[in-house]
Amino acid sequence: MSALNLYDTKTRSIAPFKSLKPKQVGIYLCGATVQAPPHIGHIRSGVNFDILRRWLIATGYEVTFVRNVTDIDDKILHKAVHEEIPWWAVAMKYERAFTDAYNALNVLPPTYEPRATGHITQMINLMQILIDNGSAYAPGNGDVYLEVRKLKEYLTLSNQKLDDLQTAEDADLTYKKDPRDFALWKAAKAGDPSWPTPWGDGRPGWHLECSAMAHAYLGEAFDIHGGGLDLIFPHHENEIAQSQAAGYKFANTWMHNAWVTTSGEKMSKSLGNSLQVQEILKKVRGIELRWYLGSAHYRSMLEFSFDALAESATAFRRVEAFLARAKSVLGAEPQPVIAAEFAAAMNDDLAVPQALAFIAESMRIGNTSADDKKVIAKTAGEVRGALSILGCDPFDPVFAASKSNDAAMDGLIKLALEQREAARLRKDFAAADAIRDQIASLGVIVEDTPNGPRWSY
Template sequence: MSLRLYDTGTRSVRAFEPLNPPTVTLYLCGDTVYAPPHIGHARNKVTFDVLARWLEFSGYDVVFARNITDIDDKIIRLAAEEGVPWWRVGQRNIDAMRRAYDLLGLRAPTVEPLATGHITQMIELMQRLIDNGHAYASGGDVYFDVRSLPEYGGLSGQRLDEMSETEKTDPERPKRNPLDFTLWKGSRPGEPAWPTPWGPGRPGWHLECSAMVTTYLGPEFDIHGGGNDLIFPHHENELAQSRGAGDGFARYWLHNGMLNLGARKMSKSLGNTILLTELAKRWRPVELRYYLVAPHYRSTVSYTEDLLDEAAAAYRRVEGFVTRAGELVGILPPAADVPAEFRAAMDDDLGTPQAMAAVHAAVRAGNEALADGDKENVGKALGDVRAMLGVLGLDPLAETWASSGDDAKTREALGRLVEVTLEQRQQARARKDFQTADALRDGLSSAGIVVEDTPSGPRWSLG
């Protein structure tokens, strides 16, 4: 079976047929860098990292563009509050973003363009839209006329007469229709601005992506990715701009589901985010990656510490087999191919839950072979497991994670010691020996171990 992917544009799973094989062109909406990345951002980036890896494993040459939005209202506001140039806020968070994504084993995209580096291309795109009758200038702003494009709303499955306004209208810069969206924001006092034929200003969010993707991937490309919270208005507006300019744009639209904290999606704008750097104090980055890879990319994932603990334990079982197998047969390279059931799962719209089941089935077979001292089948299982984990970016012997092998053993030993200490503390509390219980807790605290008492028992993390 060849690769099939769920295309938001057609609301169906379609056979993937690239425009110019063996090259695949992939664009992903990147971060708006007014804050460091959180675990919700990571889910999106890990999803498309796995897609790129699977495409490459399947024989394609992937050209992967992932943009950075380095200018927007929040960046400007933060810079004003801190009394620093706007670009300093962006660069600080770009540095934090790259460190965090390196931590998770993300491969760098082929190109990672900055929005502010493509003002010329944005001006050219706006001019084409005005010439084609799809955009107009008003009071220094430039707007897209949504009623000029009959197919507007098709990507998100909405009718124009049922839509609500997504932007506030400035009476000094009137729109023809409240639903028209901003391509260019005319300059305001104290804000950065770039010159254009319609007056100085800065780009709107939607314009940036259309200009950057066509610069690096051409007027028509294979896959446009993003979170499903971007389908409307952002991706709908991107598509409208590009089609209005005469470009074919994306042939497939892929969207990952959200990572929720409680009943709400995790979002910087909602203020309910958990930074990757905070999570990495308790769970190893490879365990965080396992947690993000294991669910299907289109599903909604709930953030809970219990689920992260389960993911960490599952990964350690796989890692333990790889370690024990290597001790018996040596460090064998990954197999040249993956088992048929793993390939079938990945070709079926990146079915990582079924793919992970294939990994664990191979681990169980390998453990049985280990128990029997069957070196041949241990070696086969090890090669298969490493090949599958490599596709998912989880191979413990890959360079990304191998350097942390000693850390893993140290952490495992530390975990056992902490659990023994916590058990002793629980016993002391049960017999009301609070002096001993407090002393044990203080001892852990002095060693940098933070203990939190919860209804389900004590939890610990590295402080």
């Protein structure tokens, strides 16, 4: 089997992936800042990295997957005031919404999911190191800044020059030595939550939590750090700056997923609620939304439209029907296997589109096999194996749970099919088709074969 190659944002190239420790991988994924319900862009990131994780596991790695929750930031505090509930209630509410969305899309729960506010101690420790070695300074007002000009390397991920950065026009240099210095810690304002530190009461800046938590759970050096494209600068640059200034090697490989776009533009929260995961799930099932979000290459923009979503769901149902048919022919669920072609696609920087072409080819072979059990077992096994990596295995209990398997259900379906057969015998095809369409709308697929009707769901 070919070896995994991944694109590294830092080198802007694809290179063989080599874990720091044999057969073990540590991944830190920037998760949600829980300030609003998740939209499909947020969840695409979750799906993309879940596919990576599943692939690493399938190829024999033990994966420690850390995805943080940033549960304090300006917007959360604003929302708390606006909604007249405590900031922590705002954070928890949206954290739950994210968890629900991840679950609905079969995103595996992280090995650990640390919250920023649970790691103030680690942040203070990190700041102490940075102040002690002269990388950071506390001007006395309660803020703590990282002095970016002192860094040996800065902006290597986004390939920018410090002097080329546009600085904020309203940069306040009362306390900052340089407008580009960024806040590790923010002094407490009246009414805002705060934690005591040696430099005064305050709360974390945006970037500090990820450095502190990645270090806490993955150590000074780890394999992969991921997130959305827009985090490259400033968030990830600043994580690198803080961590390396503290003497940590930090992440080996940087991976960034592209956006879901609408009309060519990055989705913005001003678009309203229609692209929230919860809303989309009123139109398609979680497994269909996952198939759609995972179907484009993770580094390509995914141009969202409801038509494209519906089309993708149609395509997925065909795959699902193929597997259901296979189960019916085999008398058991096909056993998932990883085909060499699929592995080759995944090893090529997670080339899901190629993997989908392979799935289509396997289905074609299976569908032309005239129910040859050997061929069906092979092709359906390969298709199921591929789907399991994509997180879209219809037999996965996560998705199958909603289906009833009890005797009453079987009996009712048989009754309906008997009625339909009776209608067919008297050439009342309108009635027969009506029955088929009705039970199809309940998720039961009926197909006529030379040996009589076959149903699956």
